[in-house]
Amino acid sequence: xxxxxxxxxxxxxxxxxxxxxxxxxxxxxxxxxxxxxxxxxxxxxxxxxxxxxxxxxxxxxxxxxxxxxxxxxxxxxxxxxxxxxxxxxxxxxxxxxxxxxxxxxxxxxxxxxxxxxxxxxxxxxxxxxxxxxxxxxxxxxxxxxxxxxxxxxxxxxxxxxxxxxxxxxxxxxxxxxxxxxxxxxxxxxxxxxxxxxxxxxxxxxxxxxxxxxxxxxxxxxxxxxxxxxxxxxxxxxxxxxxxxxxxxxxxxxxxxxxxxxxxxxxxxxxxxxxxxxxxxxxxxxxxxxxxxxxxxxxxxxxxxxxxxxxxxxxxxxxxxxxxxxxxxxxxxxxxxx
Numbered sequence: 001x002x003x004x005x006x007x008x009x010x011x012x013x014x015x016x017x018x019x020x021x022x023x024x025x026x027x028x029x030x031x032x033x034x035x036x037x038x039x040x041x042x043x044x045x046x047x048x049x050x051x052x053x054x055x056x057x058x059x060x061x062x063x064x065x066x067x068x069x070x071x072x073x074x075x076x077x078x079x080x081x082x083x084x085x086x087x088x089x090x091x092x093x094x095x096x097x098x099x100x101x102x103x104x105x106x107x108x109x110x111x112x113x114x115x116x117x118x119x120x121x122x123x124x125x126x127x128x129x130x131x132x133x134x135x136x137x138x139x140x141x142x143x144x145x146x147x148x149x150x151x152x153x154x155x156x157x158x159x160x161x162x163x164x165x166x167x168x169x170x171x172x173x174x175x176x177x178x179x180x181x182x183x184x185x186x187x188x189x190x191x192x193x194x195x196x197x198x199x200x201x202x203x204x205x206x207x208x209x210x211x212x213x214x215x216x217x218x219x220x221x222x223x224x225x226x227x228x229x230x231x232x233x234x235x236x237x238x239x240x241x242x243x244x245x246x247x248x249x250x251x252x253x254x255x256x257x258x259x260x261x262x263x264x265x266x267x268x269x270x271x272x273x274x275x276x277x278x279x280x281x282x283x284x285x286x287x288x289x290x291x292x293x294x295x296x297x298x299x300x301x302x303x304x305x306x307x308x309x310x311x312x313x314x315x316x317x318x319x320x321x322x323x324x325x326x327x328x329x330x331x332x333x334x335x336x337x
Contacts (some may be wrong), residue, residue: 016070020044044203065205088206226292248275252303
């Protein structure tokens with residue numbers, strides 16, 4: 001299995017929060033090799049049951065969110081400029097003068113407007129998303145013919161290789177988590193497990209973990225492993241708050257997580273010589289584990305995060321070895337349950 005190829009397909013397909021269906025269809029098609037998969041048009045979630053599902057076995061849920069950050073068109077001016085609002089926590093420092101793709105009745109290229117620095121009185125503050133305009137080069141009348149209010153907007157960026165086994169792209173948060181789960185399933189393809197394995201590629205995480213609540217309630221798992229990204233140190237940040245690229249998956253420890261599952265993950269990593277890092281959080285995790293952990297009567301959950309630089313920008317960076325080691329850890333965990 002070529003992780004970079006899978007990751008390239010996943011990241012190049014648009015899936016802004018609330019409009020994930022295109023990437024959901026792609027993901028369901030990939031998962032279909034390992035069991036029964038379906039894309040839910042209503043919610044944007046992808047549901048999967050691994051081959052060999054047996055009614056009385058306990059269910060382990062693997063979750064990664066499928067949505068990416070972007071923008072949504074809120075208004076079209078009479079002279080054809082688009083106003084937008086954010087879908088998720090886009091880093092506004094990267095917005096001005098960016099080329100964007102407007103997913104209207106046809107794909108349109110636009111430019112986020114900016115004032116020349118010669119004329120700008122104060123460039124010290126990043127703009128609010130609601131204060132920017134997108135220039136698509138059309139009159140107001142023509143813009144309204146091709147763009148509807150509610151259409152999504154993306155800063156596009158294709159997967160590219162860096163040195164040292166690293167890649168950069170938009171949407172690595174959390175398509176890299178999806179790739180790790182797919183790779184784990186591939187490792188277990190011909191193995192019999194004592195548990196049923198369900199996968200939820202959940203929608204709308206960036207706007208409040210909505211897909212995880214809906215999907216996990218439907219699946220009703222006995223335990224959950226939530227795969228997301230977390231902060232990787234670049235320079236200047238405190239090592240207390242960041243992991244290291246290439247250091248392996250970051251195993252979560254938090255009051256909101258199952259301490260037993262966290263300890264199981266740590267033990268399995270040590271016993272199998274899988275590189276790992278610990279990520280200690282003092283309350284909630286900011287991931288789908290927060291939602292999954294409190295559905296129905298409560299679900300024991302643990303986070304396994306892939307270190308990532310430049311989060312919530314169109315140039316996120318991860319290291320392929322971290323995805324591979326995350327997959328190895330998940331596979332070993334499922335075999336040990």
